[in-house]
Amino acid sequence: MAVERIKLAAAQIPVLDLKPSARLVKALDESPSIDPGEGLLFGVLAEHPADLLSTCDRRSLIALCKTAELSHVRAAVAGRVISRESVVRKLADTLTLAEVAAGLREVAPNDNFVRSAFSSHMVAHPEELKSALDSYVRDLTNELGTDFLYPLS
Secondary structure (H helix, E strand, O other): OHHHHHHHHHHOOOOOOOOOOHHHHHHHHOOOOOOHHHHHHHHHHHHOOOOOEEEOOHHHHHHHHHOHHHHHHHHHHOOOEEEHHHHHHHHHHHOOHHHHHHHHOOOHHHOHHHHHHOOHHHHHOHHHHHHHHHHHHHHHHHHHOOOOEOOOO
16 A cells, blocks of 8 residues: 555654754754754755755745845755645645545644645545645745745646
8 A cells, every 4th residue: 555655665764863064053043933943954954965855834934935144045955845735735646635644644633734634524525635735835836936845746
């Protein structure tokens, strides 16, 4: 089953044990809209050009893209950031929503997006969810710049 393959692949992802340079940490720490965890991820991504990052932290993405003092970080990571909503949208084209929902069941109790996106109504009306995700990703792309998000399609 596809969900099991995804879980097996995810289990192979190593724990992040890298730290960005002190200069990047300082620059990212100065933005109140970027929490330390996202700052760590952005810093590591900026210093490792072969890596990609998937995140759902819209607020920190907007701060990264709109803060002039972080333009060098934005430039370093542009094209290598994947929004969680893009991933879910791609999965919705590949699997049934019931399969995707089953794969995300463990995180659903603690995640408003997952609970909403995979409510019984949305699972019964997959085109509504796909349309909502398309709209969200389009709006996010417009806000961050067309060069920023990694294209999954």
